[in-house]
Amino acid sequence: MTKDKTIAGILFDKDGTLLDYAKSWVPVNYELARIAAKGDEALARRLLIACGMDPDTGYVTPDSLLAAGNTVEIATGMVEAGAPFTVEALREKLDHLFANSAALAVPVTDLATFFAGLHAKGYRLGVASSDNERSIRETAKRFGFDRYLDYVAGYDSGYGTKPEPGMVHGFCAATGLAPHEVAVVGDNNHDLHMGRNAGAGLTVAVLTGTGSPQSLSAASDHCIPDITGLEAVLR
Template identity: 85%
Template sequence: MTTEKGIAGILFDKDGTLLDYAKSWVPVNYEVASIAADGDAELARRLLVAGGMDPDTGYVTPDSLLAAGNTVEIATGMVAAGAPYTVEGLTVKLDGLFSNSAAYAVPVTDLAIFFAGLHAKGYRLGVASSDNERSIRETAKRFGFDGYLHYVAGYDSGFGTKPQPGMVLGFCAATGLEPHQVAVVGDNNHDLHMGRNAGVGLTVAVLTGTGSPQSLAAASDHCLNDITELETVLV
């Protein structure tokens, strides 16, 4: 299917887009800091602040390390802020945590029904996340939309990292689409800038993550409350 805008494929971010960020990831962020601090409670608080999260309220600053970084970037930031690990060692620990986090994730909507509807209309569908690929696939399997995906890319899948265009170009290669036929949907500027850098036809921001209408305005063609409103901008 191709809409009037020429959109035939949709590439989604995962956390904050398909999953409610606050419900799914704020608890995980506390665990990230505890692991990175090796159990030192005061250091864990400092690491949360360094990552962009208020340790008391759980508020995460838009486009901060914990909002938009991949595992290596988070580990690098935590080590720079005092975590007693090597970047490589902490990356392994955090990737293990993130891979298991799918069991606790909270979806924005019934994702099986949501993806089934888009698939039935002929859209090519993919997920591109700063999380690792295993975590994305576990999430898709848990919520029943893995059978509707034509493409999955994590930071470790070999397509580069956000906001570089590689994940979008990989989606195009996997689906036979051109970038102008693709919509990128995400909750932070890393997602939207990735889309713009690849030359996609549409960038759509959603407010189920850490971004705000103000922080997302410049890089998005549309800003929606959540993905359930997506088809209103595809027709």
């Protein structure tokens, strides 16, 4: 039996995996830079560049702070680049922005139908994101897949942060699965390295975020265009 056939649980990243990163988060990135710069346009541009986004094109560098960082890491990077806040004060503002941004998110597919299908096949399901837990739950509720989740973990949920293994171990504790029975699905190396560090049975990269086949190949067992191709991989 191959390790693919032993998978009984799937732990998804959120942004760039369940949600189209460019459509959902590039507009939010412009807004967070404006907030962090207190409206100073020149400073906002510098903050975006420092955190990995081209302010003219909206291109976000794979595995940069804006691609993979949690709120504390993004706030720290922006304060170090000149944002006139303390890290804690900026973190609070950004967490509020991110939670409210769930209303603007664009899913990569009909997530309610997608999760319902996996649930019907017996998979245990979870979301582990570098976003805050409130934002994950708001997103799941908005798109109607909250009822299918066995587990939710944000950077502030107490399981540690990516690429540490804690979120995967928390999923295992919540579901009774062993790490080798879990597939981790994500759009950047923080997700995939989290899976590898936890001993996950499968790491699957998707291309709806900031990564590319080249940047994701080393840490993934499979690289697929988007999550709709996942069941073929699991079979």
